[in-house]
Amino acid sequence: MKKITFSFLFVLTFICSSISIGQTRYLDPVFPTIDTTNNIVYAVNQSVLLGEALPVATGATVPIGLDSTTTPPTPILFTMPALEMDIFQPSGDTVSERPVIIYLHTGTFAPIIRNGNATGSRTFDYATQVFCNQYAARGYVVANTDYRAGWNPQLPTEPERAASLMKAAYRGIQDVKAAIRYLRMDYENGNTYGIDTSRIIIVGQGTGGWIATCLNSVDKLSEIQLPKFLDPVTALPLIDTAVMGDWFGYGGNPAYNTTNHAGYSSEHDMILNMGGAIGDLSWLEAGDKPTAAVHGNLDAIARYTTGNLSVSGVNIVSDISGSYDVVAKANMLGNNDDIPTLFDAYTLAARAASNSIAGTLDFSGDTIGPSVDNVFPFVTGNPGEGAPWDFFDSLTTIALAVGQGLPASVGTDAYMSSLATNPDVSVAKATAYIDSTLGFFCPRIVNTLMLPGNTVGIQSEKISVNVFPNPTSDYISFNSSSNIKSISIFDNNGKLIEQINPNRFTFTMDLRSYAKGIYYAEISNDNQIKTEKIILK
Numbered sequence: 107m108k109k110i111t112f113s114f115l116f117v118l119t120f121i122c123s124s125i126s127i128g129q130t131r132y133l134d135p136v137f138p139t140i141d142t143t144n145n146i147v148y149a150v151n152q153s154v155l156l157g158e159a160l161p162v163a164t165g166a167t168v169p170i171g172l173d174s175t176t177t178p179p180t181p182i183l184f185t186m187p188a189l190e191m192d193i194f195q196p197s198g199d200t201v202s203e204r205p206v207i208i209y210l211h212t213g214t215f216a217p218i219i220r221n222g223n224a225t226g227s228r229t230f231d232y233a234t235q236v237f238c239n240q241y242a243a244r245g246y247v248v249a250n251t252d253y254r255a256g257w258n259p260q261l262p263t264e265p266e267r268a269a270s271l272m273k274a275a276y277r278g279i280q281d282v283k284a285a286i287r288y289l290r291m292d293y294e295n296g297n298t299y300g301i302d303t304s305r306i307i308i309v310g311q312g313t314g315g316w317i318a319t320c321l322n323s324v325d326k327l328s329e330i331q332l333p334k335f336l337d338p339v340t341a342l343p344l345i346d347t348a349v350m351g352d353w354f355g356y357g358g359n360p361a362y363n364t365t366n367h368a369g370y371s372s373e374h375d376m377i378l379n380m381g382g383a384i385g386d387l388s389w390l391e392a393g394d395k396p397t398a399a400v401h402g403n404l405d406a407i408a409r410y411t412t413g414n415l416s417v418s419g420v421n422i423v424s425d426i427s428g429s430y431d432v433v434a435k436a437n438m439l440g441n442n443d444d445i446p447t448l449f450d451a452y453t454l455a456a457r458a459a460s461n462s463i464a465g466t467l468d469f470s471g472d473t474i475g476p477s478v479d480n481v482f483p484f485v486t487g488n489p490g491e492g493a494p495w496d497f498f499d500s501l502t503t504i505a506l507a508v509g510q511g512l513p514a515s516v517g518t519d520a521y522m523s524s525l526a527t528n529p530d531v532s533v534a535k536a537t538a539y540i541d542s543t544l545g546f547f548c549p550r551i552v553n554t555l556m557l558p559g560n561t562v563g564i565q566s567e568k569i570s571v572n573v574f575p576n577p578t579s580d581y582i583s584f585n586s587s588s589n590i591k592s593i594s595i596f597d598n599n600g601k602l603i604e605q606i607n608p609n610r611f612t613f614t615m616d617l618r619s620y621a622k623g624i625y626y627a628e629i630s631n632d633n634q635i636k637t638e639k640i641i642l643k
Contacts, residue, residue: 322374
C-alpha cells in the first residue's frame with residue numbers, strides 16, 4: 107500500500123482546499139490524504155474486444171498478426187486488458203469496517219480515444235480520479251473498477267446493434283457482480299481493505315451508470331427476451347444465457363464466460379447513477395435497491411426521460427429510460443422509501459433545477475414533467491451534454507492517442523467530439539459539478555444506509571394521509587394531517603398522469619376518465635412526500 111501520487115496537481119488542491127474543521131464523516135472530506143492499492147485483479151473472464159468470434163481471456167497475451175518488417179517476421183502480440191480495480195482508502199483511518207463504493211467509469215464499452223471520446227478510462231479520466239479521491243476523503247473505501255469492453259455499433263439491423271450493446275452491458279453486470287463477490291471473499295479472508303459488506307454502493311458514471319441501473323434490475327430471463335431484444339427474422343433471443351451465462355456470471359459456454367468466486371453473495375445496497383440509463387423501464391420492479399441520480403436534461407446518449415440510444419447517428423436500441431423516468435418509478439414503487447425527503451442545500455438546488463425545466467423538452471423531444479425527488483438535473487444549456495463533471499484537454503487527448511499507436515489526428519478528433527457537447531469545459535466547471543454530485547449523493551447514502559450524520563437535511567414534520575374509498579370506481583378523497591401542497595398521479599408503469607396543487611387539508615379527485623387499473627398517488631406537503639397505491643375498479 108502506498109500514499110497516492112496524484113496524476114493532476116489540481117486534484118490534490120481540490121481535496122486539500124475542501125478540508126475544514128467540524129465536518130462530518132461520510133458527508134464531508136475529513137481525510138486530507140488517501141492511500142491506494144493499484145491494479146488488483148478481481149476476476150478473469152472472456153473478452154470480445156477483438157470481436158465476437160475471438161473471445162480471449164482478460165489478462166492473456168495472444169498473437170494477432172505478423173510484423174513483416176523484421177527478418178524473420180515476428181508475431182504482433184496483444185494483451186487483453188485485465189479485470190482490475192484500484193482501491194482508495196482514507197489514510198490513517200481507525201475505523202475497521204467502512205462502506206465500500208464500487209465506482210464504474212464511462213467509456214461507451216470501448217477503450218478511451220478509440221471510443222471517439224476524450225474520456226473512458228478508470229486511470230486517465232479526470233472526473234473518475236477526483237470522485238474516487240473525494241469519496242475516500244469522506245471516509246468511504248472506493249473500488250475504482252474496470253469492466254470488459256467490446257461491441258459492434260456497425261451491425262446491419264437495430265436488433266443486432268441493440269443485442270451487441272446489451273451483451274456489453276450484460277458482461278458489465280457480470281463483472282461488477284464478480285467484483286462484489288471478490289470483495290466479500292476478501293472480507294471473509296482477512297478483510298484486506300477494511301470494508302463493511304452490509305453497505306455496498308454502486309456508483310456508475312455514464313456507461314458505468316448504464317451498468318449500475320441494469321445491475322439493479324435485470325434478474326429474469328424474460329427481461330432480456332423482450333421483443334426489441336429478439337432476432338427480427340428467427341425471433342430467437344439475441345442474448346443467449348446458454349452462451350454468455352446468467353446475470354450473476356454463472357454458467358454458459360466456457361469459451362465466452364468464466365465463473366468467478368462462486369458461493370459469495372453478489373448483493374449490493376444502493377445505486378447512484380450519473381447519466382446512465384436502463385434498457386427497459388419494465389425491468390424496474392418493487393424491491394429493487396434504492397437509487398438516486400444526477401443527469402443532464404439535454405443528454406444526447408442516455409436521454410433524460412425515455413428515448414432511443416444512438417451512437418454516431420446510428421440507432422442502437424429503442425426506448426431506453428434515463429434518470430428522470432427511472433427515479434420517478436423507483437420512488438413510486440417504494441424502492442426509495444429508505445431515502446427520506448431531504449431539505450439540504452443541494453436537494454433544494456435539485457428541486458429548483460427540476461422546476462426550472464418542467465414543461466421543456468429533453469433531447470428526445472419528450473416533455474419533462476414536474477420535479478421528481480432523488481434526481482438532480484444538471485442544466486448547462488449545452489445541447490447533448492451529459493457529463494458536465496468531465497475535464498479534458500487537447501494535449502492529453504493527443505498523447506493518449508499516440509500512446510496507443512494511433513495518429514495524433516485521432517486524438518484531436520476525440521477531443522473535438524467531446525468538446526462538441528461540453529464546449530465550455532474547464533477545471534472550474536468540472537469541480538462545480540463534482541461538488542454538486544457529491545453534495546447531492548452523500549446525504550442520500552448516509553440517510554439510506556444509516557451512517558453517522560443520518561439526520562442531515564431532514565425536517566421533522568411528517569405527513570399523515572387517509573385515502574378513501576380505496577378501491578374505488580369513481581372518486582377518491584385525500585384527508586391529510588397537514589396542508590396538501592401537491593398530488594401527483596402515476597400509472598403502474600411510472601408515467602405521470604396528472605398533477606394537482608390543492609393547497610388544502612382535504613381534496614377529492616374525479617377518476618371517472620381514468621382507465622381501470624392500479625395507480626400511485628404521491629402526496630406532498632412542504633416537508634414530506636407520501637406514496638399511496640390506488641385501485642380503480
